[in-house]
Amino acid sequence: MSAETVLLLLLAAVGVTVVVHWVAERTGLPGAALLTLVGIGYAYLPGPNVELDPHLVLTFVLPPLLYSAALDSSLLAIRKNLRTVVSLSVLLVLATALVIGIGFSLFVAGATLAAGIALGAAVAPPDPVAALAVGRRVGLPPRLLTLIQGEGLLNDATALTILTVAVAAAEGEGFSTPSAAGQFLLAAAGGVAAGLVVAFGIRPLRRLRHDPLSSNAISLATPFVAYLLAEQVHVSGVLAVVVAGLVIGHNAPYWQSGQSRLQTRAVWKLVDYLLEGVVFLLIGQQLPQVIENLGDYETSTVVIAVSITIGVMLLLRPLWLLLTEYLPGWMGTRLGGQGSDEDQPTVAGPSATAFGGLRRTGRLSGREITVLSWAGTRGVISLAAIFTLPLTTDAGDPFPDRDLLLFCAFVGVLVTLVGQGLTFAPLVRRLGVRADAADAARLRNEARAAAVRAGLVRLDELDADQHSDLEDRAIDGLRTALQGRLDRYERRLSVLQFAEGGEIPVSPEYEAALGVRRAVLDAERQELLRWRDAGRLPDESLRALQRELDHQENLLPSRPA
Numbered sequence: 001m002s003a004e005t006v007l008l009l010l011l012a013a014v015g016v017t018v019v020v021h022w023v024a025e026r027t028g029l030p031g032a033a034l035l036t037l038v039g040i041g042y043a044y045l046p047g048p049n050v051e052l053d054p055h056l057v058l059t060f061v062l063p064p065l066l067y068s069a070a071l072d073s074s075l076l077a078i079r080k081n082l083r084t085v086v087s088l089s090v091l092l093v094l095a096t097a098l099v100i101g102i103g104f105s106l107f108v109a110g111a112t113l114a115a116g117i118a119l120g121a122a123v124a125p126p127d128p129v130a131a132l133a134v135g136r137r138v139g140l141p142p143r144l145l146t147l148i149q150g151e152g153l154l155n156d157a158t159a160l161t162i163l164t165v166a167v168a169a170a171e172g173e174g175f176s177t178p179s180a181a182g183q184f185l186l187a188a189a190g191g192v193a194a195g196l197v198v199a200f201g202i203r204p205l206r207r208l209r210h211d212p213l214s215s216n217a218i219s220l221a222t223p224f225v226a227y228l229l230a231e232q233v234h235v236s237g238v239l240a241v242v243v244a245g246l247v248i249g250h251n252a253p254y255w256q257s258g259q260s261r262l263q264t265r266a267v268w269k270l271v272d273y274l275l276e277g278v279v280f281l282l283i284g285q286q287l288p289q290v291i292e293n294l295g296d297y298e299t300s301t302v303v304i305a306v307s308i309t310i311g312v313m314l315l316l317r318p319l320w321l322l323l324t325e326y327l328p329g330w331m332g333t334r335l336g337g338q339g340s341d342e343d344q345p346t347v348a349g350p351s352a353t354a355f356g357g358l359r360r361t362g363r364l365s366g367r368e369i370t371v372l373s374w375a376g377t378r379g380v381i382s383l384a385a386i387f388t389l390p391l392t393t394d395a396g397d398p399f400p401d402r403d404l405l406l407f408c409a410f411v412g413v414l415v416t417l418v419g420q421g422l423t424f425a426p427l428v429r430r431l432g433v434r435a436d437a438a439d440a441a442r443l444r445n446e447a448r449a450a451a452v453r454a455g456l457v458r459l460d461e462l463d464a465d466q467h468s469d470l471e472d473r474a475i476d477g478l479r480t481a482l483q484g485r486l487d488r489y490e491r492r493l494s495v496l497q498f499a500e501g502g503e504i505p506v507s508p509e510y511e512a513a514l515g516v517r518r519a520v521l522d523a524e525r526q527e528l529l530r531w532r533d534a535g536r537l538p539d540e541s542l543r544a545l546q547r548e549l550d551h552q553e554n555l556l557p558s559r560p561a
Helices: 003-027 031-043 054-071 075-080 082-107 113-123 128-138 142-173 177-201 212-232 237-254 258-285 287-291 299-326 329-335 350-355 366-374 380-387 402-431 437-465 469-496 508-533 539-554
Strands: none
Touching: 003 031, 003 258, 031 128, 031 258, 031 287, 031 402, 054 142, 054 212, 054 237, 054 258, 054 380, 075 082, 075 142, 075 237, 082 113, 082 142, 082 299, 113 142, 113 299, 113 380, 113 402, 128 142, 128 402, 142 177, 142 237, 142 366, 142 380, 177 212, 177 237, 212 237, 212 258, 258 287, 258 380, 258 402, 287 402, 299 366, 299 402, 366 402, 380 402, 437 469, 508 539
16 A cells, blocks of 8 residues: 555545544534444445554554543542452453353354453453543543543453463463463563553653653653553553553642643643544444455354354443442452442542542442443454454464454444444433532532632742732732632632532523623734734734633633533
8 A cells, every 4th residue: 555545544534533523522422433333334435445453553552542541540539449440450351251252162163262262352341432432421420430441441451461361372372270360460560560660760851841842742652662661571561551641640740830731631632532533433444354254154153153242241241240239248349349338438528529439439329330331332452452363373273263253353342332332321311320510510619719728828928028019019919819719719619509409500690700701802812813914913922822812711611610
């Protein structure tokens, strides 16, 4: 394929991504499912098609996506829900791989246990991208978002390690449970260590990260450094990327400048947007290649294999959640449940509820289990993993049932990504599982008021130390501005105290104030443009002044909060 063809395909992918996201925003449909369907449609059009290179995906696509997700995650929230996260991302992945493997060995003619476990490992890890996008839009509670995100960060490492062991067994190297467990523990521990080395290794670069361009360059390079370091020492590169992202995301607010933070966040949002768009288009385009070599299998064999794969994917997850949440207390705790409500310490006040994932909240309710079960959409990791299966074994024989395994994995991804993706938002709305928006707004306003009070205390300290009239006037002016903000937050809190049903009450005064402030900013922008168009203001100065107004507008909430 020529360079011009590759460039045209990339430009087409970006264009399709933009259009599909535009449609998704206006229809409420999940962009991931729409992109996948578009990819399937494109695959059957005349012209060049793009085949998924699994090693390219695992090396160049997976690390930045995982790192960006880890930066946006909460290390504290994942730690508070660690039992459930580990239950879903390690134990459930292992159980899925084993059950699919056993099902294949018992019911699929000629299939081996190792080949079935390889398929199970590939389709076991959910891809949280689609579920999180929908969940945030419909207002899922913070705890459920934390569980979906935490599971998605850690399950890929488990699945890829199991896949490696299963492939080795399928190639005739034999299977030893102690050896497999030791290999898994070594890969996991080594991945954590590699991630910590990278996270703390960039600390000496903190001075450089005050510069936005340097900060962006370092941030973009970090996931690849973590992944390559781990792979060089034969441990989990996926886990290394996740650990590095979690630690850096937790510590960066202490030393990263505000300007660097704004720009780096914008860069990662663009990276996510483009990579996710291309990835879901690629998923759809693999259909012709996947079904091309199924002619050697009986229809009944294909139906049985697909049924086992999809059945285990859809049924084992809710069963696992029910068992780990409602088994007797000590068993539920061991398997990852949170125990009973009486066993768990709680934190009083709105702050505790608003944080959701930052405290133990007892068992998941039946509705929450249903939502979490339906959030198990599979994605590109499953396809990339199954495409890594070798064509032949070390003995030169064809890898057992490779084409059948690829087809089962693709159908599993398609059913969950499109089927669950399109129905996830209606299900959440029907069940009424929503975050308490008023509680979250109260927490944010309490934190804002506390930050302003800290600023006022610091001003008082400076006022006591100052010796000039000029400093005195500056401090008085700033104190007046801070006191005005504090009064505004306290008035907002007084309104939020009367919130009912978790909805943020509408304050006509607050809405009017926001409208006036936006109208003033628009007027300032228009005046700056008139100066530029009249030749009185250079474009460089216009851009600098526009940035100032943009930052002011960025401080205004998009909705009452």
